[in-house]
Amino acid sequence: MLTVESLSFAYESEAVLEDIGFQLGRGELMAVMGESGCGKSTLLKLIYGELPFEQGSIRWKDHAIKGPAYQLLPGAPFMKYLAQDFDLMPFISVEENIAKFLSVHYPEETARRTEELLETMELTAYRGKQVRYLSGGQQQRVALARVLAQKPELLLLDEPFGHIDHFRRNKLRRNLFEYLKREEISCLCATHDHNDVLPFADRVMVLRDREILDLRPTREIFEQPARLYTAYLLGEANLIPINILKSYASTTRNIIVYAHELRVSQKSGLEVSVEHSYYMGGYYRVYGRMEGEKGVYFNSEKALEAGENIFLNVSLETINKRLPI
Numbered sequence: 145m146l147t148v149e150s151l152s153f154a155y156e157s158e159a160v161l162e163d164i165g166f167q168l169g170r171g172e173l174m175a176v177m178g179e180s181g182c183g184k185s186t187l188l189k190l191i192y193g194e195l196p197f198e199q200g201s202i203r204w205k206d207h208a209i210k211g212p213a214y215q216l217l218p219g220a221p222f223m224k225y226l227a228q229d230f231d232l233m234p235f236i237s238v239e240e241n242i243a244k245f246l247s248v249h250y251p252e253e254t255a256r257r258t259e260e261l262l263e264t265m266e267l268t269a270y271r272g273k274q275v276r277y278l279s280g281g282q283q284q285r286v287a288l289a290r291v292l293a294q295k296p297e298l299l300l301l302d303e304p305f306g307h308i309d310h311f312r313r314n315k316l317r318r319n320l321f322e323y324l325k326r327e328e329i330s331c332l333c334a335t336h337d338h339n340d341v342l343p344f345a346d347r348v349m350v351l352r353d354r355e356i357l358d359l360r361p362t363r364e365i366f367e368q369p370a371r372l373y374t375a376y377l378l379g380e381a382n383l384i385p386i387n388i389l390k391s392y393a394s395t396t397r398n399i400i401v402y403a404h405e406l407r408v409s410q411k412s413g414l415e416v417s418v419e420h421s422y423y424m425g426g427y428y429r430v431y432g433r434m435e436g437e438k439g440v441y442f443n444s445e446k447a448l449e450a451g452e453n454i455f456l457n458v459s460l461e462t463i464n465k466r467l468p469i
């Protein structure tokens with residue numbers, strides 16, 4: 145288990161993380177989310193032992209991670225870190241890059257594992273190609289295969305699909321995260337993409353203003369976001385006063401409603417004047433203004449005309465499960 149306690153860190157005078165504490169269990173996948181510059185990469189580098197910290201502690205089981213003043217090279221045999229800039233050997237082949245980290249003493253096992261990793265990362269077709277001739281996305285896949293080859297117990301991933309095209313991303317995500325679960329590899333994954341998170345992560349850590357704003361199981365954090373900031377990271381969200389949704393409600397508080405939870409009706413509900421419809425493939429994302437000119441995003445099966453007035457409804461089930469804000 146990874147245990148981080150009261151961890152604080154500053155780059156010279158700029159405090160980036162303050163009083164961070166959490167635990168990550170064996171085989172658990174935790175997504176680390178937050179706006180750009182909130183400290184996701186810094187947290188991963190601290191855990192890897194790449195940055196010096198004066199306050200707090202980081203432990204993997206009984207092993208304390210202390211930072212560069214205490215060890216010559218960052219990292220430890222049980223832990224691998226895949227940074228945004230992956231560090232491959234350009235003049236040898238894809239296959240050699242992967243196999244280099246497998247034991248030379250067990251050639252059959254090495255061949256089997258290399259094959260498995262080439263398939264997991266969909267690299268079989270490029271196995272003989274020198275890495276320098278690969279595209280950015282292909283190199284990222286080799287880098288992923290290479291860290292997996294080293295059988296870490298703890299894997300730190302920084303935007304692992306950042307360079308990979310959408311065409312491949314979904315399949316790779318499934319392959320990678322299923323592989324991690326199967327091998328019981330604990331993983332902390334910094335990402336901006338909720339598609340990396342919702343189907344796969346066990347828990348989500350949200351960082352903001354140097355602190356952990358929220359840390360809960362993925363489904364709970366999505367269905368009961370405590371802040372609009374968190375909901376924005378996970379989907380298209382709106383803040384809507386409860387009393388416009390529930391006419392009998394006396395509270396002036398708001399709830400978060402995702403765009404897909406608003407239903408268009410021609411007759412009754414929350415009145416909205418349509419401004420723009422965006423084609424999203426199977427549906428339209430519509431922007432409109434509610435009473436008081438406040439903007440709202442919602443989904444519609446068909447495009448709505450600018451200037452048209454419609455009504456929006458939200459199910460009572462959604463209203464009742466949301467936290468008032």
Ligand SMILES: Nc1ncnc2c1ncn2[C@@H]1O[C@H](COP(=O)(O)OP(=O)(O)OP(=O)(O)O)[C@@H](O)[C@H]1O
Binds near residue numbers: 180182183185187
């Ligand atoms: N080597 C450095 N020296 C000084 N400041 C740094 C350094 N690296 C990062 N920072 C600053 O620390 C803060 C956190 O950076 P970090 O890279 O951890 O954010 P992030 O959440 O990973 O961002 P992104 O999502 O854009 O990758 C930022 O304000 C950044 O400018």
